[in-house]
Amino acid sequence: MSPRFESWGRLGGPAQTGIALAGWRTAAGSVLPYGNGRSYGDSCFNSAGALVDMRGRNRILGLDPETGVIRCEPGVMLWQIAEAAAPYGLFLPVTPGTRFVTIAGAVANDVHGKNHHRRGTLGRHVASLRLERSDRATTDCSPTDNAALFSATIGGMGLTGIITEVALTLMRVPSLAIRQVSHRFERLDDYFELSDAHDDDHEYSVAWIDQLARGDRFGRGVLMLGDHASEGGLDATPARPLGTVPFTPPLSALNRLTLTAFNALYYGRAPMGRSEATVRWDSYFYPLDRVIGWNRLYGPRGLMQHQSVVPERGGREAVRELLSCAARHGQGSFLTVLKRFGDVPSPGLLSFPRAGYTLTLDFPHAGPRTLALMAELDAITVAAGGAVNPYKDARMSPATFAASFPNWRTLEAQRDPKILSDFWRRTALQLGAERPLAEAAE
């Protein structure tokens, strides 16, 4: 049986203790709200204190078809919102690559989707939030009311209080089906040209990269552009899962052999050049959700994801360098995703997305050599003026964190004194926070 609290990377670490929402203010020691553990590392853990499990608070409180605003309890999953909204021709304005995420967890990480170049992050579509704090009465906040707290909470990784309600403005769509235009490209430079030429004409854009291709095929892949089709219906019932990975194999099933076969198959399956197809919404947005527990395939040591964003200026060279670095280390990334973020500003104080290119690499954790690779990827990212994603991370240094998020102290000033996470302890608090720590009492 899976433990009650996991993070998606399954990297181990101390067991987590859970407490109920009622009474969290008076619990001993520090606490941290927990959504559905789809963060990859330790930003959703609090080993020295307790987690407040929000999954039971999962009612949709109202949906106004006129304004398109849905009001939810914090533990409502994105799939619930998609199901409730679809009959009205409404859809999530931004969705990450899995629908098994709570709305409050998605707000707390200010998640991005394949339409960042058009609509920015999820936080831009949050009309208002209700926040419980240990040091003041329950507070409603929005871009206009208690705006500083609102901005700190969007992307604030749960540190500014416990979100107990979210009002989200949905997006109108003609159907859930996606008209997908794919461009198979032969080399990395082709991606940049295709993305420049086509991103702005489409709602969605994301590229898969064959990270194992070398020589003149280095950086080859498939750019997948998409728009909601004018016809295709509004049924949000997802396709049945293809299967479940029932247990963790003793060794990672994702070795060089299986990766090479997978990449060749994936690349070869895409028609040469440009092709078009209408695809189901869930297969476009959430292909990985079809295999329940796929993260177990990474084996007993778990999965390390590295997501970076580098500014547009100099970004192409940085992406090339990041991919070359991974190739040099000889560690294959099972899933490599490249996307151009737009310049729509994020409302969150510590939001990860910013204009430029974001590259995501997934590695089976192979111990010190994976950590060495990750540190090199960090160094390339920081040298390029970029940032490393904190909610995908379990090991970045405090210096990398500070370089990625120079305004972290402003969030620290807004942090609820009762709330802490393993990530914040490991990064921000090592940089010399000036506030008393909740653990002082532990």
Ligand SMILES: Cc1cc2nc3c(=O)[nH]c(=O)nc-3n(C[C@H](O)[C@H](O)[C@H](O)COP(=O)(O)OP(=O)(O)OC[C@H]3O[C@@H](n4cnc5c(N)ncnc54)[C@H](O)[C@@H]3O)c2cc1C
């Ligand atoms: C297959 C897969 C694909 C993904 N694709 C993307 C993607 O495309 N884009 C992207 O941005 N992310 C992506 N992610 C990451 C995922 O979307 C985020 O980590 C998401 O925020 C996780 O939400 P959760 O509900 O599981 O929350 P958790 O991971 O449990 O927690 C996330 C954060 O929210 C805080 N939190 C939880 N509940 C509350 C609350 N009630 N009040 C205040 N804070 C709270 C926690 O303290 C924590 O800091 C992906 C993850 C997976 C597994």
